Amino acid sequence: AWSTVGVEVKIDQEFAPEKVREVFLQAARAVPGVLEQPAPAFSIKSYEGGDIVYKISLNVSEYGQRAGAASEFLSFLWYVAAREGLRLRPPEPTSPFRLPLPLEQGGQSPAMAPT
Numbered sequence: 176a177w178s179t180v181g182v183e184v185k186i187d188q189e190f191a192p193e194k195v196r197e198v199f200l201q202a203a204r205a206v207p208g209v210l211e212q213p214a215p216a217f218s219i220k221s222y223e224g225g226d227i228v229y230k231i232s233l234n235v236s237e238y239g240q241r242a243g244a245a246s247e248f249l250s251f252l253w254y255v256a257a258r259e260g261l262r263l264r265p266p267e268p269t270s271p272f273r274l275p276l277p278l279e280q281g282g283q284s285p286a287m288a289p290t
Contacts, residue, residue, distance in 0.1 A: 177210055177234045180241035182248055185226040185264035186256075192219060192227065198259050199231045202251040206244055210234040226264050 216232040
């Protein structure tokens with residue numbers, strides 16, 4: 176039995192998907208603990224503006240290896256991509272944490288309180 180972890184990465188669409196696939200698989204082969212069989216699965220997830228979102232699924236022998244394998248893959252991917260001239264896109268910033276509105280007496284926020 177094995178466990179699978181998926182990793183998504185944005186790459187500028189100027190780079191051919193087959194070239195990106197080669198780079199992803201080369202990085203995956205360098206990650207300790209990633210199984211050769213079943214082989215990593217590579218796919219195009221979506222197009223976003225001028226980028227393509229790619230997904231690779233890595234298979235590891237134990238569930239506890241998933242986070243480490245994903246992190247190692249991203250590290251190796253950076254090096255392989257830089258060597259091959261691919262530009263990785265940074266992840267989208269997440270929306271800032273918003274504190275809840277203060278509650279008025281009675282448990283309603285001031286914006287929701289009846290007038």
